[in-house]
Amino acid sequence: MNSGRRVAVAATAILAFAILAHFANSFTILLLTRALAFAILAMSVDLLLGFTGLASLGQAAYLGIGAYLTAILATRFGFGLGWDFWLVIVLAILAGAALAALFGLLALRTSGVYFLMVTLALGQCVWGLAYRWDWLTGGDNGINMPGRPKFGISFASDHVYFYLVLGFFALSLLLLYVLVRSPFGKSLEGIREREARMRILGYNAWLHKYIAFVIAGGLGGLAGVLWVHANGEVSPDDLVLTTSVDALLMVVLGGAGTLVGAVFGAGIVFFVRDYLSTLVPWWQYVLGGVYVLTILYLPGGLTGIPQRLRRVGLSSSKAQKREGAADAPLGKQVSPSIRREL
Amino acid sequence: MPRLEPESERRGRAVLELRALSKSFGGLLAVSRVALQIFPGDRKAIIGPNGAGKTTLFNLVTGLLRASSGEVLLFGRDVTRWPPEKRTALGMARTFQVTSLFPGLSVFDNALLAVQGKRPMKYVMWRPLLSYGEVCGKARFLLARAGFEDRREVLVRNLSHGEQRQLEIVLALAGDPRLLLLDEPTAGLSSGESQEMAEFLRGLDRELAVLLIEHDMDIVFDVADHISVLHFGEILEAGPCDEIRKSERVRAIYFGNA
Numbered sequence A: 001m002n003s004g005r006r007v008a009v010a011a012t013a014i015l016a017f018a019i020l021a022h023f024a025n026s027f028t029i030l031l032l033t034r035a036l037a038f039a040i041l042a043m044s045v046d047l048l049l050g051f052t053g054l055a056s057l058g059q060a061a062y063l064g065i066g067a068y069l070t071a072i073l074a075t076r077f078g079f080g081l082g083w084d085f086w087l088v089i090v091l092a093i094l095a096g097a098a099l100a101a102l103f104g105l106l107a108l109r110t111s112g113v114y115f116l117m118v119t120l121a122l123g124q125c126v127w128g129l130a131y132r133w134d135w136l137t138g139g140d141n142g143i144n145m146p147g148r149p150k151f152g153i154s155f156a157s158d159h160v161y162f163y164l165v166l167g168f169f170a171l172s173l174l175l176l177y178v179l180v181r182s183p184f185g186k187s188l189e190g191i192r193e194r195e196a197r198m199r200i201l202g203y204n205a206w207l208h209k210y211i212a213f214v215i216a217g218g219l220g221g222l223a224g225v226l227w228v229h230a231n232g233e234v235s236p237d238d239l240v241l242t243t244s245v246d247a248l249l250m251v252v253l254g255g256a257g258t259l260v261g262a263v264f265g266a267g268i269v270f271f272v273r274d275y276l277s278t279l280v281p282w283w284q285y286v287l288g289g290v291y292v293l294t295i296l297y298l299p300g301g302l303t304g305i306p307q308r309l310r311r312v313g314l315s316s317s318k319a320q321k322r323e324g325a326a327d328a329p330l331g332k333q334v335s336p337s338i339r340r341e342l
Numbered sequence B: 001m002p003r004l005e006p007e008s009e010r011r012g013r014a015v016l017e018l019r020a021l022s023k024s025f026g027g028l029l030a031v032s033r034v035a036l037q038i039f040p041g042d043r044k045a046i047i048g049p050n051g052a053g054k055t056t057l058f059n060l061v062t063g064l065l066r067a068s069s070g071e072v073l074l075f076g077r078d079v080t081r082w083p084p085e086k087r088t089a090l091g092m093a094r095t096f097q098v099t100s101l102f103p104g105l106s107v108f109d110n111a112l113l114a115v116q117g118k119r120p121m122k123y124v125m126w127r128p129l130l131s132y133g134e135v136c137g138k139a140r141f142l143l144a145r146a147g148f149e150d151r152r153e154v155l156v157r158n159l160s161h162g163e164q165r166q167l168e169i170v171l172a173l174a175g176d177p178r179l180l181l182l183d184e185p186t187a188g189l190s191s192g193e194s195q196e197m198a199e200f201l202r203g204l205d206r207e208l209a210v211l212l213i214e215h216d217m218d219i220v221f222d223v224a225d226h227i228s229v230l231h232f233g234e235i236l237e238a239g240p241c242d243e244i245r246k247s248e249r250v251r252a253i254y255f256g257n258a
Helices: A003-021 A026-052 A060-077 A085-107 A113-132 A158-181 A183-193 A195-200 A205-231 A241-254 A260-279 A283-297 A302-313 A316-341 B006-010 B054-062 B084-091 B107-116 B133-145 B161-173 B191-202 B217-223 B241-246 B248-255
Strands: B016-025 B028-038 B043-047 B069-074 B092-094 B179-183 B209-213 B226-231 B234-240
Touching: A003 A158, A026 A060, A026 A158, A026 A183, A026 A205, A026 A241, A026 A260, A060 A085, A060 A113, A060 A205, A060 A241, A085 A113, A085 A205, A113 A241, A158 A183, A158 A205, A158 A260, A183 A195, A183 A205, A183 B107, A195 A205, A195 B084, A241 A260, A241 A283, A241 A302, A260 A283, A260 A302, B016 B054, B028 B054, B028 B234, B043 B054, B043 B217, B054 B084, B054 B092, B054 B179, B054 B209, B069 B084, B084 B092, B092 B161, B107 B133, B107 B161, B133 B161, B161 B179, B161 B191, B191 B217, B209 B217, B217 B241, B226 B241, B226 B248, B234 B241, B234 B248
Parallel strands: B043 B209, B043 B226, B092 B179, B179 B209
Antiparallel strands: B016 B028, B016 B069, B226 B234
């Protein structure tokens, strides 16, 4: 699919979604709003995991700083409930980016599993602050929002607020789409594929990763603002490790390196957790089953399904030939290093 | 110890100069006091048995490893403490013994990444990469020259091993280097493919300085005109091909147990 058609399909899907949402009941609309806000966080994880090859387990920290900043400004100073909402958006993005700029200095000294552990630890630090810094964060109780912003129109209604979140989601998707097609985005993919080669080709791999990490942090901050207004409250529960793990799993579920995969992943997780859980007590098994089946049978995630179907559609002999051709160089590739071992 | 040929001195400034370069991993001295000079247009080879420290030496020269002691001079500048990307910017390029391409990306994307590596536009985030006509044109030209024009959209992991080895060199040449370091370009190739590779290497720009690590002696004698023999991290002997071919010591340590 070429780029023009991709954008057209995505725009049509978002438009159709916007129209359908008009008829949704209040429970569904809140579920969709929460899923979309969280999808922005998941897309930021996809930028790191799917494009740069960095598995971050601390992304909840950026959502948290955005959410707490919004809540504290609103409750203490009554700031951000009118036109100054836009200023809060900017501040939250900057705060998320600044926190990522700080954490990145520590986390990007490592890679692989160590990167996972360091980001996890940093994320837990932020959770610890939210939990313990009582006078600022309200500790375990969290902060209740005084209400949603109102400028020109009031966003108190869940339906109206949904469109605001949808707008921010669409904008984030568009910006990330432009980013991943840019020279910078392609460089990130090169780093994911083979960092040492990138350095030899003249890239400052660390700087590229750092910039991507900061951008992801900024997006996390944005997701935080939308998240706290959707829920009407923020508490340390929003910052627990599960939040970061969820974001990571949503990306894997939807398909890493696709951007739109994140929103499918978020949709499924929120559907199962918020809706199915009201119907059946064994909803967690459904979620677990979906994860296991995806990882076993759909390494490309849900967005990889069409491509997989096309492959199955090829005549079996042709498919076998292709498989054989693809395997051969791998076998050969191994042999020289084995020979050297001997 | 390496000697300076008078003709090299006449060719002016060394492209690459190593002064007593050493690297130890814990107690293991992998590279020990290696000295080497390469001038524009040189075709030098480093040979040595497995574990002699050849690839470690390359990693020191390119900056993927930090030297324990000694100096690396690139185009007359001391780069011993520089990261690889800064050394590349001076005009150095290398290939890897174990193919180091971007397997999940297309052939064209691999070439694009190599072409934009030394350009500031690699940081641009708001404009599609494919809208840079000059960069795309250069990538297409490089691929066409190496015979890849009809396989531009193939994922690199689906290329044959021989094709991947070729692409290694295409990527290295994309930055218009003045010094090319080749780490076993014929590793894992059939003898026919090796011959093709040798021909390709002979056809490289005569101004380009080439330093080659190679196991295949036919290729070495075919491409290089000067050989240094590395053994347990030390340069045991260095000289023109014929001299090395006749050397008893080299025969004993290298040809003897090869």
